[in-house]
Amino acid sequence: MEYRFSMLANKLKSSMIRELLKYASVPGAVSFGGGTPDPETFPRHELAELAREVIEKEYKYTLQYATTEGDPELIKQILILLKRVYNLDGLLPENVLITVGSQQALELVGKVLLDPGDYVIVGDPEYLGALSAFRMRDARFLVVKFEKDGPDLNQVEDHLKRAQRENELSRVKFIYVVSNFQNPSGITTSLEKRKNLVELAEKYNVLIVEDDPYGVLRFRGEQLPSIMNFGGTDRVILLNTFSKILCPGLRIGVVVADRQIVRKMVLAKQGTDLCSPSLTMRLTARYLERYDVLEQIKPAIELYRKKKETMIEALKEEFSDVTDAQWTDPDGGLFVWTTLPDVDTMEMFKYAEQRKVFYIPGEAFKPYEEPSSSMRMSFCLPSFEQIREGVRRLKQAYLDYIEAKGLRCR
Structure with a gap:
């Protein structure tokens, strides 16, 4: 049966985030993908x-x-x-x-x-x-x-x-x-x-x-x-x-x-x-x-603060030798925006998948489709140890990528 979909329906595309997050259920994976709150913070x-x-x-x-x-x-x-x-x-x-x-x-x-x-x-x-x-x-x-x-x-x-x-x-x-x-x-x-x-x-x-x-x-x-x-x-x-x-x-x-x-x-x-x-x-x-929701949320804020600091520390430890690698250090929220030189983070994703670490490529957040050397990394859901291990795997995925591309770590 050939259905007569509307012009809008024919233009619809699957959410890149929803598609990429399917990989996060792989056993042993570390996911920095979704902006999913830590369930332990729910009252x-x-x-x-x-x-x-x-x-x-x-x-x-x-x-x-x-x-x-x-x-x-x-x-x-x-x-x-x-x-x-x-x-x-x-x-x-x-x-x-x-x-x-x-x-x-x-x-x-x-x-x-x-x-x-x-x-x-x-x-x-x-x-x-x-x-x-x-x-x-x-x-x-x-x-x-x-x-x-x-x-x-x-x-x-x-x-x-x-x-x-x-x-x-x-x-x-x-x-x-x-x-x-x-x-x-x-x-x-x-x-x-x-x-x-x-x-x-x-x-x-x-x-x-x-x-x-x-x-x-x-x-x-x-x-x-x-x-x-x-x-x-x-x-x-x-x-x-x-x-x-x-x-x-x-x-x-x-x-x-x-x-x-x-x-x-x-x-x-x-x-x-x-x-x-x-x-x-x-x-x-x-x-x-x-309940006072602003008081009730304070332990969750403190948890996220510590997780964010753990991610920043891990990024410094793993990527300090990569010239021009950058990341934001936000005053709140759930995300760190990381940029790596000479990288298309969409292409790099398959190497990250092999290392069982997942992020959202920056291309997903572009108003118009174009490659991006950035990625969104959410720190709210993984444990402290998973954050450190995930960033370590990310560094290995980056090295795999530049080697496959014939690039030089700089």
Whole structure:
């Protein structure tokens, strides 16, 4: 049978990350691939107790359909958390939408803002999930390089100026940025750049989509104000998730935006899944009501800090003799971005596979397909010993690769 798929379906490609992570189940493998939280950080006992309680006592809500906007009890707790984390005042329930994870939030942003051929300003490298969601809408990417303190704002303005000259500025729908500990690079956008980004957005009348799934996972330094603190809901859409600070299985994502945008996203969500699961929303609400999630997450933050330091130490030990080898040392989050000279990390992957160590090649995070000498390495799931052993194997895979290519270790 030859099925008549849509043009969109015919363009769909499998997620490189999902495909590569299949290898991670190989016995004896060390995987730096997925941004998967350590299961030992999940508050399973507290959630188990609450789950029984909310099913038995609140079954009329938890086992029934919910409103598309989300559980009012959860939205109430989220507004309290937004005040504590971001010091955002004046938000109303109408400014909040609960989604099935932040990936659905990204997909809904694309649905309500992008027409085929519209432009989105994105970074290089950029979060693959966002790129995938925007590609679903046939968006065109205006790419800016990342500097040590965030996106290159000169390149951002160059894109906006060019679009203005070509009478295409109305088709530049938003600037997308993961503001804290960016996935995949680990880079945090500086305070000055956050302010300047809002100034550019106001000057050229474009929106900013601020994605902040990792901001609470800070190991060192002071927390920076969110971009929304400077631009407000008029200029900024803030996305967040409980996947990294509670557990991903609950699939709770959050959109904070102007009520007009939220309303459009509600209508789009109705055509996607009608509503998020009542049970996981109310379970999350009661957890936030009974426990201080910001206190509860502190042991996990300390664990991730130590794991990150172990990875940095192992990289220094193994790759200090490789000239121009570089890696980021993030102040939080889950990822280290490692760059090796004269390497295509997609090609090198087969040598890593032979050594049973896995990473995500940098090519996966390119807005347009092109080779990359970088790789994303997640430190959150492997044990300390696995981190050290995995980096040792990575060095061997690198040596295998340059030998096969006839290159010289430099």
